[in-house]
Each structure stands twice: as C-alpha cells, then as structure tokens.
Amino acid sequence: MRRRTVLSSLAATPIVAAGCSTGDGVDTGDTGQGGGEGGGEFVAAISAQPDQFDPHKTTAYASFQVLENVYDTLVVPGAEDQVMQPSLATDWTTSEDGLTWTFTLRDDVTFHDGSTFDADDVVFSYDRIIDQQLSNAYRFATVTDVRAQDPRTVVITVSEPTPALLAQIGGFKGMAILPSGVDEASLTTQAVGTGPFRLESTSASEVSLSRFDDYWGEASTLDGMTFRFLTEPAAAMTALTSGQVQWTDNVPTQDVSDLAEDDQVELGQVASVDYWYLAMNHAKAPFDNRDVRRAIATAVDRSAVTEAARFDAARPNQTAIPEDSYWHHDYAPFSTDVDEAKRLLEGAGVTTPITMGLMVTSEYPETVTAAQVLASQLEPLGVQVEIQTEDFATWLDRQGRGDFDAFMLGWLGNIDPFDYYDGQHRTGGSNNFHGYSSPVTDDLLNRAAVATDREERKDLYDQAAEQIVDDVSYLYLYNPDVVQAWTPGLTGYTIRPDKAVNFEEVELPS
C-alpha cells in the first residue's frame, strides 16, 4: 500500500542553457587539466541539506551542488561564457530544416556501476523524464522522438526548430544520463553516474564522495570530498577560516567588502545569470493600466533597492539578461523621477493614495528587505505599499491563484534567452502568473523561439525585451553576484555565473 512518491522542495527555478547556433559541429576538446599527486580530502560547506539525489526528480539547489560532481549530461555550459561544450556527446549536427538533431557520443565512458555508456542510456534517461512527466518534462516540449540510431548515435526529432535545445538538455545536471534499467527507487539515496566522483554515503549532516578512477576525463587528484551542511553563515565562515572546510558558498553578503581584504580567505565574485524583479497583477485595477505601471517603474530607484537587498553583491539592470552575456541588450529607458511618475499617474486618471499589496517571502530574505525600500520609494508617489511576507508554500499558492497586487521574486539559473523571457511574458505562458498579454511581444517571442540564426534570434529577443520593459510586464531590478569563498592556495576551481559548483579539477594547497 505504500506509495513511493517523490516530490521535492524549494526550487525557485531550475536551470537552462544556451548554445551555439544550430548547424555547428563541435569537436571535443581536451578539458582535463594536468594534476599533481596532491590527494587528500576536500570539504565544502553548503548552506542547505540536499532533499534527495535523483537528478531527474530533485529541484533543490543543494542537491545539484552535489550532483554536478557525480553525473554528466550530453553537453555542458562553458565555465565562463555559458556556451554549450561537448561532454558525453563529442559533437552534434542539425538538419537543414532544424527538425532533426544528431548527437555523436563518446565511446570511452563507464558508469559508476561498471556498465558501459551508450545511446540506449540517453534514450532511457530522456524517456524517463518525458513518460513519467517529471518536473523537467517541459524542457522536451518540442521533442517528438528520441532514438538510438546506433550505440554511438542519438537522434532527437523536434516538432519545430528549437535553437534552445542544447540549453534544455545540458544546462544543468537535472538532465543527467542514467544507465538504462537502473533501479529507479534507489536513486533517491544512491547515484550511478559517469562523473568524476561517486556518491559514497549520505547522512543528515554531510555527503561523502570518492574519486571515480575510471572517469572518462582527467581523474581528480583528490581522494574524495565531503559536502557539509552549515546553514548559519557565521558558522560556515568560522569553519572556513579555522580550516575545518576549504570552500563555502554561505558567505554573508554584508561582509563581502570586508572579506575581500581578508587574507585568511580567497573571495570569488562573479555576475550571475539570475535576475530579481517585481511583477504587478495585470488583471487587477489599477495595475492593469500601463501608465500606472510605468509611473511605478519611474519612481523606483533600482540602485537603492539593490544596495539594500544585496550590499555590494549585485548590479542594477532594467532588463533581465546580465551585461556579461552575449544575449544582453543595453536598454534602460527609466530614470528615477518622482515628479515624472506623478504626472504619469495623473495622466492615467488615478486618484492617490492607492494601495499596493506587495507579496514577498521569508524563503528569500532579500525580497523582504527590498520590499521595505520599495515601500519607502513609492510613498511620495501616493502608492501605499502593504508588505505581505509569506512562507514560500503560501506564496506559491497565492501566486497560482492570482491572489496578489504585486510580488517580488527571482528567476535563477537562466542561460538561453528563451528561459529569460518566453514562459514569463508570452500570453498564457506557463510562468506568466501576472497575466501580461501583448500581441507584439507574443509575435516577437514566437519568432525568436524558432529562429535558427543566432544574430537574428538576438535581434528578436532584443525587440521583445524592449517591449516587455516598456509595458512593465516585469519591473526588472537587478542581477545578483555569485559569491563564494575558499581557502587561499586552492587551485583548479572556477566560480561560475550559473552557480554550478564543479570540484573536478580542484587541488588542495600543498
């Protein structure tokens, strides 16, 4: 009678990736880095406990921090530019009409259980996600067939050109390749991957990995590594400075500038692919009025919000995509001006004061802080912000019901512009909770989704972004930085904009 059911928690958003343009074939490069004979045990402090280890079922970031080092995908985002690179697939081609993708697979890959990797494993893994309607099934929305042409070749057929496909199947380890016929029930606590480390043991306080000697890439120089769960930032930083751990992402943002000076730790900081925004309910007066939304967008001082919410660790942005990305579009039509905002509000025929309930969640404390600043900025405009702090479960309920005036949240781990804009702003899009609808935006987004030329695609997304910003579908606020700290002298680690933590090439200081 017992049902083996797995839901998973948290998950603001999973992760998606962008790719090279279709038609490119990419040769496999040697990604390995020469390693010494350092050895040793590496301990990383992460801020939460993974909920489970089935890569296709979990949506928790803590789980993916571990799984990043255990599983592989067909392609992976490059560490710095997020352009898709070969991994289990050595190269790929798309047909002239863009409807058939052919992937060539590596022939020297072994799973942690000793079995050999081939095309059947890819078909099994993708079918599992599609057939069981797991939480990443939406990534295969346009996929009609996944087929093993021979042991080294996988063919994916799509119903319309899908330039974002590489990002969809390689953006994060949620699209990991499992060995076909694996005991699925065991995957919540065990892992059978092809990555540089095997999952050795898990407990309520830490996860241990050991080096996989038959790894297809350069084997790690570490004997193994441990992820320890330290929720309290002060405890994590003390553990780092006293040498109990060698790496942590649990860095208090208010201490970033001090830590940069501290020679006991090495601080890594890079602009992330995440963005945080405010959305007003387009189905509710007076926020259905474009001029009201524009008035609010004009009254907001994004720098002050950013400073309060993230200290030095974020950059204000009026669009979604951060500056470092190829897909960034430099467009910032709003400059903070309360008088101009008042004129807009008057022109819209709205009598002040108006009340705006702003729904935020304690799950993401920066939304609570930002809301207080937003409230004080909108007060001179005659907009009384009523801050509603909810726990995330209730928050999501209300968002789903459309029971809000406005909310603030972030989208995390975006790589392809499709993920930044499509589901959020297309009429009826699965993530368009605020009810934005514009024929112009829809047309641009639909054309961009199937455009196979990279330049043309960028141009379409740029136009869509301008329309979205002008209509204040979202009021974009900022892109946060990824902030991590490690022990001085640690080598082989790259801090990444997508927050994937990969310890494959790490060497401990000698």
Next chain:
Amino acid sequence: MTALALRRALQSVVVLLGVSVVVFALVHLVDGDPVRLALGTRFDQETYEALRERAGLDQPLVVQYLQWISSAVTGDLGVSFRSGEPVTALILERLPATLSLAGASILVALLIAVPLGTASALRPRSVVDAAGTVLSQIGISVPEFWMGIMLILLFAGTLGWFPAGGYVPLSEDPLQWARSLVLPAVTTGLVSGSVLTRFTRSSVLEALGAEHVRTARAKGLGARAVLNWHVLRNALLPLVTVTGVQLAYLLSGVVVVEIVFAWPGLGQLALQAVQARDYPVLQGAVLLFAFVFLLVNLVVDLLYSKLDPRISA
C-alpha cells in the same frame, strides 16, 4: 505500581489517536500545496496533476487519513514527499543526534541549576542569590541563536577548541562526538538551566519553610543532614516535573540551536517538513513528539510515586 503504569499507558494510546486526527487535519488544512512547492515557480499543469496523483493527494481526506493511520499502527509512517525515503528511516537517522543533545543539555542544565538554585535558596537576598537571579534572567532572555553564534566565534573561531558546527556519531568517534556536542549543549543547557535554577530556588525555599524541617532542626540534626534528607528530597518533586517538561521540549528538537550548529536533529527535520509541506514527515514527527511528551510524563509520574509513596495510591 504496575496497575498505575498500565492505566496511564492505555490513556496515552487514546491521547495519541486523538493527536493523530488533529495533526492530520491541521497539516492538511494549512495553506500551501506540497506539489506546487515541489515544482517551484516553473509550473506545468500536466506535471502537477501527475505528481498529485502519485502522491495520493487526489484522494478524499478521510481515505488519506485511514490509509495513513492504518499503516502507522504497524510502524510504517509512509514515505517523504521531499526525499522519497521512509519517514521512520528519516526519524531514526536523526534520533541519535537529538538524544545526544537533549541528554547533554539536561546534564548541563542540572549541573548549573541544582547547586546555584540551592545556594540561592539557602542564603536568600545574599550576594549569591542576587548573582543567581541575574544570571538566570540573562540565560532566559538572551536569544539562543545569538548565544550560539557568540560561542562559535569565541570557542571555534578565536580559540579553536571546538568545531564550528556539525555532528559526529558516537559510534564513529567518541572523542569527536563529545567535542561536537559541547557548544550546542552549553547553548541549550544555559537556557534550560536558567529556567531550572528559578524552580530549584523556589522549591528549596518552600521546603526549607516546611514544618518537618523545623522539627528536624529542633531535634538537633546537622545542617547537611537536614538539607540532604528533608529539604532536597521534597524539593526534588517539582524539579523532576519541570526537568521532565524541559527534556521533552529538548527531545522534540531545538530548531534554532540545530540550525546554528548544523546539528542534524529532529527539529530541523520538522522545520524542513513544514517548509516543504512534506505531510508524511510532518505527521510522523509531530506524532513522535506527542509520544515523547506522553512517555516523559509517564516516567515522571512513575518517578513521583517512587519519591512520594503517597501518590501511588
């Protein structure tokens, strides 16, 4: 004695059944949908329906309750929505950490409370008494998270005597187990100890004023003998009750201290279950807490009858 134990045990079963109904209803009535949470903001109707059905959440509540309770009496508390692991396994995994911390904390608390409370009571309004009062007020008022962080910064950071957090199982390394236990146990022990100090003081004071104590003194017994045989034994009664309550509280998890010290106890498990609306784990945990409270109360009652033979009647 046996009859009393049996009667109380039977009562406990009835109470537990009542608790199970209340817990189940509360957990399901509270806002928040575990499936929506599992999907996060990236929402898809079809996936949502599929997950709901697989979790059995599409069934009527009464059916869900009956399924749950009929498995629960056989010791099967279901499977976590969040991790896919059996709830009993999740609880058992965390039990040693919780037992260690609760036991050590009560030890710290009693080591503070009994000497300090007794000394205060023996010399009311003296310097010792004033110091005891001030210290226990501080212990009660200082937030545990702040105390915990201060202890970490001083003893783990500056002095480096103890680890900054984390738990080492006793079976793995007894010495490291003890070292990892010190800071969290002192943090919770100080709070519980402050509460118990106040109780010890007042019950010792009360016992000191009792007529049989005056009689004992009058017949020429030494101060030490009066204290040990006539005062402390009587003062122990209320102290046992309050200690029991404190212990039950510690056993049901001390969420704040567990988070500060990365202590994998039941409190964190319950908190995560609340946040994820992980119904099976939450129900299992609350049922266990109710059971622990009943068990501790039962033991306290039985102890009572040992300490005070009049009660066993």
